[in-house]
Amino acid sequence: MKSGRKTPGKDEFRFRKGDGVAAGAVVLAAVALLVCLLTANGGGSAGRAKIYQQGELIREVSLAENAEFLIEGEYRNTVTVRDGKIAITGSDCPGEDCVHSGWIFRPGRSIVCLPNRVEIRLEGTAGADDVDAVVR
Amino acid sequence: MRRKIPAVMLAVLMGVCALGLTGCAAKEKIKYQTTFLNLFDTVTSITGYEESEEAFNRTAARIHDEMEAYDHLYDIYHEYPDTVNLCTVNRRAGETVTVDRRIMDLLVFARQVDEFSGHRTNAMFGAVLREWHEAREYGISSPENAYLPDGEKLRAAEKHTGFDLIEMDEESCTVRITDPEASLDVGALAKGYAVQKVSETLPEGYLLSVGGNVVATGPKPDGSLWTIGVADPEKNGETYLQKVGIGKGTVVTSGDYQRYYVVDGTRYSHIIDPETLYPGTKWRGVTVICDDSGLGDALSTSLFLLDRETGQELLNRFGAKAMWIDADGKLLFSDGYERMGMDHEEDITGLGCTDSHLHRGGRAAGWNQPDDQGRDRGKRQPGHDGNLRKATSGCRQL
Numbered sequence A: 001m002k003s004g005r006k007t008p009g010k011d012e013f014r015f016r017k018g019d020g021v022a023a024g025a026v027v028l029a030a031v032a033l034l035v036c037l038l039t040a041n042g043g044g045s046a047g048r049a050k051i052y053q054q055g056e057l058i059r060e061v062s063l064a065e066n067a068e069f070l071i072e073g074e075y076r077n078t079v080t081v082r083d084g085k086i087a088i089t090g091s092d093c094p095g096e097d098c099v100h101s102g103w104i105f106r107p108g109r110s111i112v113c114l115p116n117r118v119e120i121r122l123e124g125t126a127g128a129d130d131v132d133a134v135v136r
Numbered sequence B: 001m002r003r004k005i006p007a008v009m010l011a012v013l014m015g016v017c018a019l020g021l022t023g024c025a026a027k028e029k030i031k032y033q034t035t036f037l038n039l040f041d042t043v044t045s046i047t048g049y050e051e052s053e054e055a056f057n058r059t060a061a062r063i064h065d066e067m068e069a070y071d072h073l074y075d076i077y078h079e080y081p082d083t084v085n086l087c088t089v090n091r092r093a094g095e096t097v098t099v100d101r102r103i104m105d106l107l108v109f110a111r112q113v114d115e116f117s118g119h120r121t122n123a124m125f126g127a128v129l130r131e132w133h134e135a136r137e138y139g140i141s142s143p144e145n146a147y148l149p150d151g152e153k154l155r156a157a158e159k160h161t162g163f164d165l166i167e168m169d170e171e172s173c174t175v176r177i178t179d180p181e182a183s184l185d186v187g188a189l190a191k192g193y194a195v196q197k198v199s200e201t202l203p204e205g206y207l208l209s210v211g212g213n214v215v216a217t218g219p220k221p222d223g224s225l226w227t228i229g230v231a232d233p234e235k236n237g238e239t240y241l242q243k244v245g246i247g248k249g250t251v252v253t254s255g256d257y258q259r260y261y262v263v264d265g266t267r268y269s270h271i272i273d274p275e276t277l278y279p280g281t282k283w284r285g286v287t288v289i290c291d292d293s294g295l296g297d298a299l300s301t302s303l304f305l306l307d308r309e310t311g312q313e314l315l316n317r318f319g320a321k322a323m324w325i326d327a328d329g330k331l332l333f334s335d336g337y338e339r340m341g342m343d344h345e346e347d348i349t350g351l352g353c354t355d356s357h358l359h360r361g362g363r364a365a366g367w368n369q370p371d372d373q374g375r376d377r378g379k380r381q382p383g384h385d386g387n388l389r390k391a392t393s394g395c396r397q398l
Helices: A017-040 B004-028 B053-074 B086-091 B101-116 B126-141 B151-158 B190-199 B293-305 B308-318
Strands: A048-053 A056-062 A067-072 A076-082 A085-091 A110-113 A118-122 A133-135 B030-039 B042-050 B166-169 B174-177 B206-210 B213-217 B226-230 B242-246 B248-255 B260-263 B266-269 B283-290 B321-326 B331-333
Touching: A056 A067, A056 A076, A085 A110, A085 A118, A110 B030, A118 B030, A133 B206, A133 B213, A133 B248, B030 B053, B042 B053, B053 B101, B053 B190, B053 B206, B086 B174, B101 B166, B101 B174, B101 B190, B101 B293, B126 B151, B126 B260, B126 B266, B190 B206, B190 B213, B190 B248, B190 B293, B213 B293, B226 B248, B242 B248, B242 B283, B248 B293, B283 B293, B283 B308, B293 B308, B293 B321, B308 B321
Parallel strands: A133 B226
Antiparallel strands: A048 A056, A048 A118, A067 A076, A076 A085, A110 A118, B030 B042, B042 B206, B166 B174, B206 B213, B213 B248, B226 B242, B248 B283, B260 B266, B283 B321, B321 B331
């Protein structure tokens, strides 16, 4: 149907068995694609956080379980997971911008401790209603 | 009737196929994101739509390398092996130094910014900014011993500022700071200028965020705009003040909450007003929307230090838009500033993450109220129109 061929006139149109088979195949393919697409674009809140230091993945945590742990480096960050959210709740870095970043839970959001070269990134990509970036 | 059934079936099939095809098209390019923490002393985040992760990673690596080259060239605090950068130019004040074309172009741009901002955004203000930088760094690492720069010292340093203390030859790509006490500080411009230049080499569908600068290279593959949240100075976590949409262009914020330190309970921001030699206090923050991030950087810093009317004149001249946040948190908008949806997103985290460090402090003793009738205001508007001359010089990239 994307070809440049003229659509047959009403009277010429005949629905044949072969057409039915082809149509069925197209429907199947389309449904498969749609299913793929829908599962790929999941939304909601993030289930897991990946923690990077110096660009290397150093830890993965589930937001489903409350936890508290340390990230050692040039400085020391205390990371807290509580009620499906995550934050750096303590740090001996200058300025403590990471602690001031507060709690995050939405897919794609992140908290950074620049002096300790740490990034906590929530899995997934931002939902359609969420922002692509925050300018601060 | 017999004929109708196949016709209806065909219509349904076409619909399903069309959906399937859109599915195909949307699936072709997927959104990827990565972050770098080693550029311009801030967080760089790259978002892009690509057909594969490999393609995205290649582009992200190239962006990183180009940004790193700019970062090293524009660094005023460190020198790098085999690189003549702005730190070198400052250290060798008095001598003629041959520089990379990217340095020359930035300095030519900086000189134009100095002129149109009435010297509010002055890259030859290093002598004064150095005093504040030292005090701030010390105050951040050792809050209990935080101090303010000495007023006498600031006034003495002010004598060694201004673009008449630097000679620039665009043809030979040489610069010479004529006063050994004077120095360049491009902190208000370099980041925006660099991210703009790098963004110009990218395909559509990329979003770069470098500290307070966000640049979009064109709309998303489905044609929709990028949604940018403007942070709330009083809040943190996932909250933001409002959303703006951009296809191709930049959103830049200058705020007193970005970099600051505290002395005796009063917060001192990193944006120093050349009129008073102290941090600007007219606004909490200014967000500028325009089509060039170098210009956006210059405008947001200038507007942060200017009254609203003078700021609006600058915006008109460059066809830019802005939002000001005043001392009480009230929002003021320039003509044409369009918001998406509501302001003040609720604090949905519900964990009470309001930051006690972000309270608004009083004024320091000896404070000079910035003079709205600044001595240079309106006097030194260059004659040419709003379009900045493209900073191009004959010299080569070293």
